[in-house]
Amino acid sequence: MPVTLVLIHAAWHTGKDFETIANILRKAGHTVYCPTLRGNREEDDRSKIGLEDAISSVVDFIEENDLTDIRLVGHSYAGMVISGVADRLERRLRRIVYINAFVPLNGESLTDLVPPCHAAAFAAIADANNGALLLPFQVWRETFINDADIALARSTYDRLNPQPYRTVADKISLQRPLSEMSIGRSYINCQQDISLPHSYPWHPRLSERLGLFRLVELPGSHETIFSNPVRLAQAIWEAARD
């Protein structure tokens, strides 16, 4: 049965990075959207845009297209975004799916959910770059896309765009805990993802905040969107199908 999926990209990415996966799902008959968030568009002023702008851009997208019964999928930083969207548009959603993504409590920012040394590094980098958060190549190569060869690591790094620091530092406002929502909740964990250290992991540290949730795991790094899109598309389907 064809379904509707909305795929929300990670920090430094755009919706285009989800197109390979979207096309795999479209070939199976599904309707798939992968909009680019406010804050990651070419024209966006990185010093001004915050988390609320990013969330609102998805709320607007869904309302303008009058989408319903949606599987809403978020990767990494987009966990913050889809959590905010779910809080406002729960009636339009069927299920939310987190892919190695942040699961906030009310009043938390993304930087509250990473190791304190990471948060400090983010602040220093943004401070030195007029509010834009950049990712050093060696961090990308070793901890984001450790399963790729160097050519893919380089070509994908070249696709990245600066992330507005406020989108990761702003606290989220949620009316109620995600674990109490009436929609389905899934968590996809890429097993060799060390963008967060395994001593301070995505799963189960953040996933279990969802309460009753469906776990799907696959081999791969944080960036299986690039290193293994076929396998990630399958995982998204298994997480979202009902």
Next chain:
Amino acid sequence: MPVTLVLIHAAWHTGKDFETIANILRKAGHTVYCPTLRGNREEDDRSKIGLEDAISSVVDFIEENDLTDIRLVGHSYAGMVISGVADRLERRLRRIVYINAFVPLNGESLTDLVPPCHAAAFAAIADANNGALLLPFQVWRETFINDADIALARSTYDRLNPQPYRTVADKISLQRPLSEMSIGRSYINCQQDISLPHSYPWHPRLSERLGLFRLVELPGSHETIFSNPVRLAQAIWEAARD
């Protein structure tokens, strides 16, 4: 070399659920039994049967068939059962194999080994159902058989039978620790099994109670018996072969 295996089913299941796997092992030449425990038979009064009845039913089965040199395999709740059987019939066993199964110390019940909130929910459900423990479908679908499609999740749920609460609440009596037994010990861990939360996991929290043991892992949920019987049969063989 053909061997003898006795496969003991989980709570809510019967021996029939192991038949697919038993047949795979039989085709390789082995002798395989999968009896249904007291407490899970059609005629059983769910309000009256306890853990001791379940254990005794396997002891009786083994003695009546005069089985020796047995590989005794238990899934989930059956970890309680095979632990009790091993304590009494050690001389008839070659190895005990736990599949995401409880490993008790003397004086513990299954409910002592799950998160306290699960134990409280079990008690409340049994209280409302005349001593029968039922499993809500959403819990089954999301945390027991998260790797299946919805059709398989539904058809397998329809096979389940009510579990006598006393079988999970009764304390076990063991003469000596399992880690001190002279028979081999193996633990099979299905890696996406979140019937126990991964923050409170099967392995290594319970497996390491076996002392020196052999670990075998496979991808899949708590119910790979249904979602991937071929792969689980292979894992059982690797765990039990010597």
Next chain:
Amino acid sequence: MPVTLVLIHAAWHTGKDFETIANILRKAGHTVYCPTLRGNREEDDRSKIGLEDAISSVVDFIEENDLTDIRLVGHSYAGMVISGVADRLERRLRRIVYINAFVPLNGESLTDLVPPCHAAAFAAIADANNGALLLPFQVWRETFINDADIALARSTYDRLNPQPYRTVADKISLQRPLSEMSIGRSYINCQQDISLPHSYPWHPRLSERLGLFRLVELPGSHETIFSNPVRLAQAIWEAARD
């Protein structure tokens, strides 16, 4: 692009045990050395050789062959050895790769990095064997090579040689933390390796001492060198390629 790899074997092993993997990598065009450490050679007096001798034997090997731009790979105990080599020959190395290997801090011994009960058992065994550390077969079969059949478990056990206890009890001397070195660092984790218990694991407990590092994981036991050399060769390549 062809590269140079030096593969350093584990305790109880010799360089010959890496030959299958070396040949796979050689067929891809690379130059691969797998010397046998001092302490594991036939003529070595197990009561006299210590960690420093083992480290020096690799330093000498590299200098005598004037190797540069090396990927230096160490398995298990060899993590102690390659850490010492990297501390002295950093300029000759491109990357160090640990395969379920010890990552010491300055002043630590291997026995400081295993569970205290293991360390006590090592000392007692060596004491009873004139300074030679032996590995009981059941420990080998259940926790080192749990993914093999019994025939492979036996034939590989017969290849082992006594390990000089001082190589595992001697403290290492490092000029500076491995995490501060300018060369690349990778950690390969075989996921069913329970030679260290999963409650006291190789990864992330020891791997994260490397600071920024690349993680590669594969299914298999501590001895995938024997049970799955093709897959381990691939993992070594992914860990070492750039």
